[in-house]
Amino acid sequence: MSGKTPVPSVTADYAQRVAEDLSANQSEQDRVRAELARLQDELVRLEESERVLTKMQDVLGDTSKRTAKASKGRDKTAVPAARRPNSKAAPGKSAAPNGRKKPRKAASAKKPAGPTWLELTNTYLGAQSEPRSAAEVAASLTESHPERDVQVTVVRNALEQGVAQGLLERSKQGRSVFYSLASAASASSTS
Template structure:
């Protein structure tokens, strides 16, 4: 019977393997969280870019020719129409291909003299004692500025713009993201 290994060493081996696997699992979770945060930031930038391009397209209006000649036989590349995820067209078809116009919904254009969305969100957060989600900010702005046609996406992009400019701070609690005014008056912590 001396040929059987003692049970405590087998248990210790399994415990060590489980601890190693758990460590690898947690490392992968951290890696995926980091990549997810990067992708979320990239998505916010892309949505913001889409809105800018859509506004430019609206200003330019529908042009009958998608290409123009520049110089000797060179043509300017055609710019595809922006896609609207909630448009009433068939999935995968843009409004331009189906010949139908998509109705304008949501955010009304800023009139001269009106504050920008960034100014509105910053002013609102300045008056708050704790961080707020984009939905909370949008709901409040919708009440105080019903004529502006508030959209959560526009508010979220404005909040992210404020974070990028250092005016606002973003914090995460679980899967939720909250925004607050940047605390620029606090001294940076020293590493001593």
């Protein structure tokens, strides 16, 4: 009889191990699905940005098309060479503690005075009857504010800031994300 005792124990051990492996497999599938969904959302955002940039390129004309074609011809796998920190700043120029040059302040001087991106997006969405994507908002702001350098990522950040502040609502339709003004009920509950 002592020969039959280990059989149920071995079977139970295998059953437990199979159950643990199955659970680990299911957890890994869930992780991969979540990563796939994140990557699909990122791809949708990139495709929206590409559409807006292509439209902008068409508006700008032949010069930008030639530049884009030249950049498309570059090897996409090439990695830029690492920058070496400057050991010394050039005369008359200051260096940051890490040895790199400080960013120029002249670029910030070119920013036009006026409403913030959040104010512009809220104003635009307030005039719309349906939710709009970040790309649609950016395209409209490009048309209505040609003096401003409108970038989809900046607009998307402003929209997300509005969501975080309870001024805007985010909704998903399929894989696309749309924004609209927060309803009066939800806006008052977040205040």
